[in-house]
Amino acid sequence: MAFSILGALQLIGALGFFIYGMKIMSEGIQKIAGNKMRQFLGAMTSNRFAGVFTGFTTTALIQSSSATTVMIVSFVNAGLLTLRQSIGVIMGANIGTTITAWIITILGFKIKMDVLALPIIAFGLPLMFSSNNKYKALSEFLIGFALLFLGLDALKGAVPDISNNPEILHFLEEWTSMGILSTLLFVGIGTIVTVVVQSSSAAMALTLVLCADGIIPFEAAAAMVLGENIGTTITANLAAMVGNIHAKRTARAHLIFNLFGVIWMVVAFNGVTAGIDKYMVASGAQSPFVTAAAIPAALSIFHTVFNIANAVFLIGLVDFIARTVTKMVPSKGDDEEFRLEYIDTGIMLTPELSIMEAKKEVAKFGKITVRMSGFIRTLLLESDPKKKKKLNEKIKKYEEITDQMEIEISTYLAKVSENEMTTLTSQRLRGMLSIVNDLERIGDIFYQMSKTLERKEEEKIWFTPEQRNNVIKILSKVDEAFEIMLKNLESDYGTELMESSVEKEKEINELRNELRIAHLKDMQNKNYSFKGGMVYNDIFSSCEKIGDHIINVSEAVAGEI
Numbered sequence: 313m314a315f316s317i318l319g320a321l322q323l324i325g326a327l328g329f330f331i332y333g334m335k336i337m338s339e340g341i342q343k344i345a346g347n348k349m350r351q352f353l354g355a356m357t358s359n360r361f362a363g364v365f366t367g368f369t370t371t372a373l374i375q376s377s378s379a380t381t382v383m384i385v386s387f388v389n390a391g392l393l394t395l396r397q398s399i400g401v402i403m404g405a406n407i408g409t410t411i412t413a414w415i416i417t418i419l420g421f422k423i424k425m426d427v428l429a430l431p432i433i434a435f436g437l438p439l440m441f442s443s444n445n446k447y448k449a450l451s452e453f454l455i456g457f458a459l460l461f462l463g464l465d466a467l468k469g470a471v472p473d474i475s476n477n478p479e480i481l482h483f484l485e486e487w488t489s490m491g492i493l494s495t496l497l498f499v500g501i502g503t504i505v506t507v508v509v510q511s512s513s514a515a516m517a518l519t520l521v522l523c524a525d526g527i528i529p530f531e532a533a534a535a536m537v538l539g540e541n542i543g544t545t546i547t548a549n550l551a552a553m554v555g556n557i558h559a560k561r562t563a564r565a566h567l568i569f570n571l572f573g574v575i576w577m578v579v580a581f582n583g584v585t586a587g588i589d590k591y592m593v594a595s596g597a598q599s600p601f602v603t604a605a606a607i608p609a610a611l612s613i614f615h616t617v618f619n620i621a622n623a624v625f626l627i628g629l630v631d632f633i634a635r636t637v638t639k640m641v642p643s644k645g646d647d648e649e650f651r652l653e654y655i656d657t658g659i660m661l662t663p664e665l666s667i668m669e670a671k672k673e674v675a676k677f678g679k680i681t682v683r684m685s686g687f688i689r690t691l692l693l694e695s696d697p698k699k700k701k702k703l704n705e706k707i708k709k710y711e712e713i714t715d716q717m718e719i720e721i722s723t724y725l726a727k728v729s730e731n732e733m734t735t736l737t738s739q740r741l742r743g744m745l746s747i748v749n750d751l752e753r754i755g756d757i758f759y760q761m762s763k764t765l766e767r768k769e770e771e772k773i774w775f776t777p778e779q780r781n782n783v784i785k786i787l788s789k790v791d792e793a794f795e796i797m798l799k800n801l802e803s804d805y806g807t808e809l810m811e812s813s814v815e816k817e818k819e820i821n822e823l824r825n826e827l828r829i830a831h832l833k834d835m836q837n838k839n840y841s842f843k844g845g846m847v848y849n850d851i852f853s854s855c856e857k858i859g860d861h862i863i864n865v866s867e868a869v870a871g872e873i
Contacts, residue, residue, distance in 0.1 A: 322466075325466075326463060326466035327463075327518065328463075329459065329462065329463030329466050331463070332459060332463070333457070333458070333459030333462065333463045335456070336452055336453075336455060336456030336459060337452070337453050337456025337457050337459075339452060339456070340449050340450065340451070340452030340453030340454075340455075340456055344446060344449045344450060344453065361400070361627070363397050363398075363399075363400025363401045363403070363404060364400050364401070364403045364404035364407070364623055364627065365404055366400075366401055366404055367401035367402060367403060367404025367405040367406075367407070367408060368404035368405070368407045368408040369404070369408070395561055395562070395565070395634045395637070395638070396630055396631060396634045398562055398565070399565050399569070399630045399633055400627070402562070402565060402566050402569060403569060403622075403623040403627060404623070406541070406570065406619045406622070406623065407616075407619045407620055407623060409516070409544075409615075409619070410612065410615050410619055414616075428458075429458035429459070429462045430458070432454050432455075432457060432458040433454070433455050433458045433459075435454060436450070436451040436452075436453075436454030436455045437451070437455070438451075439454070440452075440455075445732055445734075448732075492578065492581075494532070494535070495531070495535045495578055495581050496535075496578065497535075498528075498531075498532045498533075498535030498536050498539065499535050499536070499538045499539040499542070499574065499578065500539060501535075501536055501539060502515065502519070502535065502536030502537060502538060502539020502540045502542075502543060503539035503540070503542045503543040503546065504539075504543070505518065505519075505539070505540070505543065506539065506540045506543025506544055506546075507543045507546050515536075515540045515543065516537065516540055516615070519533050519536050519537060519540070519611070520533075520608050520611060523604065523607040523608065523611060529601070529607075530585065530589075530600040530601055530607045530610055531581075531585055531601075533607060533611050534581070534585055534614045535581070537611060537614060537615050537618070538574045538577055538578065538618070539574075541570045541573065541618075542571060542574055544570070545566045545570045546567075557641055560641040561637045561638060561640075561641045562637075564637040564640050564641060565633050565634070565637045568633055568636065568637065569622070569626060569633065570622075572622075572626065573618065573619075573622035573625075573626075576622075576625070577618055577622075584614065584618075585614065588600070588610050588613050588614055588617070589601055589610070591613070592606060592610055592613075597609065663728050663729075663731050663732075663733035663737050663741070664733070664734070664737055666724075666728040667728065667737055667740055667741060667744070670721060670724060670725055670728070670744055671740075671744070671801075671805070673717075673721055674721065674744055674747055674748060674751075674801060675798070675801040675802050677714070677717050677718075677721065677747075677748060677751050678751060678794075678797060678798050678801045678865070679798065680710060680713060680714060680717070680755075681714065681751050681754045681755055681758070681794070682791075682794045682798065683710065684707060684710050684711075684714075684755060684758040685758065685787065685790060685791055685794060685858075687703055687706060687707050687710070687758070688707070688758055688761055688762065688787065689784070689787050690703060691703045691704070691707070691762060691765055692765065692780065692783060692784070692787075693780075693784075700766075700769065703762075704762050704766055707758060707759055707762040708759060708762070710755065710758075711755045711756065711759035713755075714751065714752050714755030714756075715752060715755070717748070717751075717752070718748045718749065718751070718752035721744070721748045722745060722749075725741055725744055725745055728741060729741055739871055740805050740871075743805065743868040743871060744868070746864065747801075747864075747865050747868045747869070750861040750862075750864045750865050751861075751865065753861050754858050754861045754862070757854050757857055757858050757861075758858070760854065761850075761854050764847055764850050764851060764854075765847075765851075767847070768844075768847045771843065773841070773843050773844050773847055774844065775844065775847075775848060776839070776840055776844075779840070779844070779848045782827055782830075782848075782852065783848070783851050783852060783855075785823065786820065786823050786824065786827065786852050786855045786856075787855060789816070789819055789820045789823055789855075789859070790820065790855050790858055790859055790862070792816055793813070793820060793859055793862045793863070794862060796812050796816055796862075796866065797813070797862050797865050797866055800813065800865070800866045800869045800870075801865070801869060803869070805869050805870075805871065810866060810867070810870050813862075813863055813866040813867075816859075817859055817860070817862070817863040820855070820856055821856060821859070824852060824853065824855070824856040824859075827852045828849070828852075831845065831848065831849055831852075
């Protein structure tokens, strides 16, 4: 066979060349945009129509619907976008992918981009050595753009010449005259190709090259494009398998949207392709059913019509899709088993976006420590030995969760820190590392308090009513401090006022001092046993230590570290 193993490797290598160029270009755009991309998406998703436009613009800029989808997942995780808003952006991202086809059709086949690619690299190379991060990112974008079209040129050269491999065309012709079965067959081929290359843009480029060389007819190429729309959702769902609940819901929404579109387009397939043929002939172009050179433009039209029509049909069903995926992927709502909900180490974007995901997880960490405070209060007042035992077990379990959360979040932040970042992002990252350390220490203190109360129970030590009331009083002050801390953790870092946090810490310290002075007098007057006094002192002193860690958290949020 004329198409040897070496030829196959050259084709795979050319495809890898194209994908790598697209990846470098996409990452460069994300770095240039940085935190502004987050602000742009947040401001432009006020309604579903604005969301569609935003998704289209973002994907058209970064030339990757996958990158856009991953960013959308990050924003949903970080609380910047709701699930409903994200569905609108996904619809727009699908339309944005059509720009890739048009760029390749207009530039890739009509202009020798490989001639311009090397000068573009020459322009971008000096910027790579700049100390300015924006210029470095611009260099990545330019070099990635040049590599993308060099890869496309290599792809065109690696595809076998149909004149030397007529058996390929003959094989495909056997499968193009079976009506709807042929359409479904090529939908399946397009899906498989996209899953293999992990990029709908790369699969689209390969399809355009194949049909431009006459290897596959227009109908087969159009059906492959439909399959590529399914394939890109499958790769997202595979990635979401190890992701969090928000990643799964967003991926399912993408799948439902594209799958529904493919179903109705398969039904209307012959009518749509015939309509495109009539339009091209009427506009003075050649028929894509007759001339291979006309297929790329016809295919780009088909791709655009499909994605725009699908968005128009489904934009009114955004709420229905959101409810459906929420039912498909229900929240377990259980913290008894440890798992990170908002971040996933498999999804790493720019440091700014990664910090947003970590911020949500840190806020959840804070809520878990607050829950431990409630357990201690209940344990202090509970008289049933069985219930006390269960509470002690639960506190121990939560302490293990806080240990694991500190490890997981710190590991994630350490990976983020390996990338270049702005001074503000670096400051927030250091603050988060400090916060998770303080929250883990709070968990440790609560666990030690539970062990102290357990020892008190075993040794038959009893608090006087006054001691119990004093412990409840200082725990209430700690809970008030916790409430302020949670508000700070959920705010934009650096924007909250420290006044209320400092005031509450001062109240806790003053109350601790009052309790200590009164405790020493009671010990001198032998108002209660020595052992009871020691346990009592340990409990209210531990509450003051928790207050110290709470104020540390708020200071870290404010950037005062």
